[in-house]
Amino acid sequence: MKKIAFLATLVAATSFNANAFDVDAKYKQTCSICHGMGVAGAPKAFDKAAWAPRMATGMDAMVASATNGKGAMPPKGLCNDCTPDQYKALIEHMAASK
Numbered sequence: 078m079k080k081i082a083f084l085a086t087l088v089a090a091t092s093f094n095a096n097a098f099d100v101d102a103k104y105k106q107t108c109s110i111c112h113g114m115g116v117a118g119a120p121k122a123f124d125k126a127a128w129a130p131r132m133a134t135g136m137d138a139m140v141a142s143a144t145n146g147k148g149a150m151p152p153k154g155l156c157n158d159c160t161p162d163q164y165k166a167l168i169e170h171m172a173a174s175k
Contacts, residue, residue, distance in 0.1 A: 100166045107155040112171055117149035120171070128172035140164045 104112075108122065115121035120128050131139060143164045146152040153159065159167070 098163055098166060100163075100170045103156065103159070103163070104167055104170055107159075108167055108171060110155060111150065119148075119150065122171040123173065123175040125172065125174045132168075132172050136165055136168070139168045143168065 104122070111117065111119040112122040115124075115127070120131060131142075140161050142150075143154055143156075143159075144152065144161070146154075156164070156167070
C-alpha cells in the first residue's frame with residue numbers, strides 16, 4: 078500500500094511539473110521577437126517606463142489587447158495557445174524591470 082501511495086504521489090508531482098507554464102521560455106519563444114527590441118511600436122520588454130501607461134489601463138485591458146491584437150500586433154501575438162492567465166503572466170513578466 079505504501080508503494081502505491083508513493084507512486085501516486087510521484088506521478089502527480091511529475092504531471093504537475095510537466096504542465097507548469099514557463100513564462101520566461103514562452104516569452105523567449107513568442108513575445109521577444111517584437112518586444113525584445115520594441116519592433117513596430119511594441120513596448121520594449123523589461124522597460125518599466127514603456128509599460129507604465131499601458132499597465133495603467135488595467136490587466137483586463139492588457140489581456141484584451143494581447144488577445145484581440147493592437148497596432149501591428151496580430152490577435153494573440155505569436156502565442157495562439159496561450160490562456161488569459163498565461164497572457165497575464167507574460168505581460169507581468171515583460172512589464173517588470175530586470
